[in-house]
Amino acid sequence: MATTVTPQQLLEHALAASTADDCVVIVRATSSANLRWANNTLTTNGVMVSSDVTVISFVGAASGTATGSVSGSASTREQADALVRAADAAARAATPAEDTADLVADRTSPDWDDVPEQTDIHVYDAFAPALGEAFGQASSADRVLYGFVNHELVTTFLGSTRGLRLRHTQPTGHYACTAKTTDLASSAWVGGATRDFTDVDALTMADQVATRLGWGRRRTDLPAGRYDTILPPSSVADLMIDAYWGAGARVAHEGESVYSRRGGGTRIGERIARPGVHLYSDPAYAALACAPFNVAAASDNTESVFDNGLPLGRTDWIRDGELASLIQTRHSAAMTGQPATPMIDNLVLEVDGAAGGIEDLVAGTERGLVVTCLWYIREVDPQTMLLTGLTRDGVYLVEGGEITGAVNNFRWNESPVDLLDRFTAASSTVPSFSREWGDDYFSRTATPALRIPDFNMSSVSQAL
Numbered sequence: 001m002a003t004t005v006t007p008q009q010l011l012e013h014a015l016a017a018s019t020a021d022d023c024v025v026i027v028r029a030t031s032s033a034n035l036r037w038a039n040n041t042l043t044t045n046g047v048m049v050s051s052d053v054t055v056i057s058f059v060g061a062a063s064g065t066a067t068g069s070v071s072g073s074a075s076t077r078e079q080a081d082a083l084v085r086a087a088d089a090a091a092r093a094a095t096p097a098e099d100t101a102d103l104v105a106d107r108t109s110p111d112w113d114d115v116p117e118q119t120d121i122h123v124y125d126a127f128a129p130a131l132g133e134a135f136g137q138a139s140s141a142d143r144v145l146y147g148f149v150n151h152e153l154v155t156t157f158l159g160s161t162r163g164l165r166l167r168h169t170q171p172t173g174h175y176a177c178t179a180k181t182t183d184l185a186s187s188a189w190v191g192g193a194t195r196d197f198t199d200v201d202a203l204t205m206a207d208q209v210a211t212r213l214g215w216g217r218r219r220t221d222l223p224a225g226r227y228d229t230i231l232p233p234s235s236v237a238d239l240m241i242d243a244y245w246g247a248g249a250r251v252a253h254e255g256e257s258v259y260s261r262r263g264g265g266t267r268i269g270e271r272i273a274r275p276g277v278h279l280y281s282d283p284a285y286a287a288l289a290c291a292p293f294n295v296a297a298a299s300d301n302t303e304s305v306f307d308n309g310l311p312l313g314r315t316d317w318i319r320d321g322e323l324a325s326l327i328q329t330r331h332s333a334a335m336t337g338q339p340a341t342p343m344i345d346n347l348v349l350e351v352d353g354a355a356g357g358i359e360d361l362v363a364g365t366e367r368g369l370v371v372t373c374l375w376y377i378r379e380v381d382p383q384t385m386l387l388t389g390l391t392r393d394g395v396y397l398v399e400g401g402e403i404t405g406a407v408n409n410f411r412w413n414e415s416p417v418d419l420l421d422r423f424t425a426a427s428s429t430v431p432s433f434s435r436e437w438g439d440d441y442f443s444r445t446a447t448p449a450l451r452i453p454d455f456n457m458s459s460v461s462q463a464l
Helices: 007-017 077-093 127-140 202-215 233-245 249-253 330-336 358-363 416-422
Strands: 022-038 041-061 064-073 143-160 164-181 187-194 225-231 277-281 315-319 347-351 367-381 386-399 402-407 409-414 430-432 445-447 450-461
Touching (some): 007 022, 007 041, 007 077, 007 143, 022 127, 041 077, 064 077, 127 143, 127 202, 187 202, 187 367, 202 402, 225 233, 225 358, 233 277, 233 347, 233 367, 233 416, 249 330, 358 402, 386 450, 409 416
Parallel strands (some): 347 445
Antiparallel strands (some): 022 041, 041 064, 143 164, 164 187, 225 450, 277 315, 277 347, 386 402, 386 409, 409 450, 430 445
């Protein structure tokens, strides 16, 4: 009969069961709790637990090392055995990998033997009662609230036949709330990231969307064009994540990205942003702490299964306006002659001398726009990193340093790399949350608000 085992036991069993020359096993034990609401009423809540396993097999040959990687849900030895057999077979059927390198060996986390941490519905003990009070206030004011909160704890166990035994627990949470007028003619949104919901107040969240709906009582239609535009930290996070994801060293070295040097190679060492601009990742950044070692379930242009377990530290991607690093595996680092700098699961943008908040940028704007958030972002041209997307849930008109009303939504076309050279003012850096990418892909960002003097609103959109 199948029996449930601990993640460490599952990992050790999988390593022992592999008949490959080497094996890496990644076990992720996940627990999550969520609440969802609509029309000023809590609609669903739930708690989920799962165990996912990735087995990476390595088989040596005269011409190199072949790999096979298989992932799936597994909580028993029998389920792990099936993944091991599939990974071993895939490695033996594969051609040698081009990113072959020595596996990282002999590192053990001091908390390796600890049980996985778990969240539960009690993470909302303070948030939920306040949310109920916010529903009552919204109903009395002819507003309707919709939203979702999720909290997740993922404990990752990384082990190998070469002696790796690494463990990390990652807390991840986010909240999002949309308010609409009862005729559904206008909407407003706020959202953010959190590690434990102790810093999230439902009444404050509801007050913020109420204020934004109030800004929309006066409506002005504007044509497409270039506008002095203030992007909040959430929208800056949207754009910086795209700039980060597109920063693969190999693609740049081969002339296929905005980070490619004309004539060959990468632009590392060139100024690509205003002086004083710093874009970096740091596993130890307090509000955004993440795994201090590399975890890769498969190899691609920015990740290598051979790099599992590499230690991670602060990496400057842009330093004082100069491109300092690109995302490098050990394989691509050998191609470019640069250090190996793997991807890290957080991103920080800072501007020297920046202070204050978005309200200070508004006060310094004679006439312009404030965007709530960006969505449906897609790449148009990788050579310039030109992106396109839509505005959503509120674009507001600034006149004489004050928000005086709402305007229509737009489609926009901009390059985040260009924006880092063109902005005229920035606020302090604060923890932020990408509306486009934060829910499922990348939630650990800290960014300022930016004022762009000529942001390209390329056409009018009918979206709310």
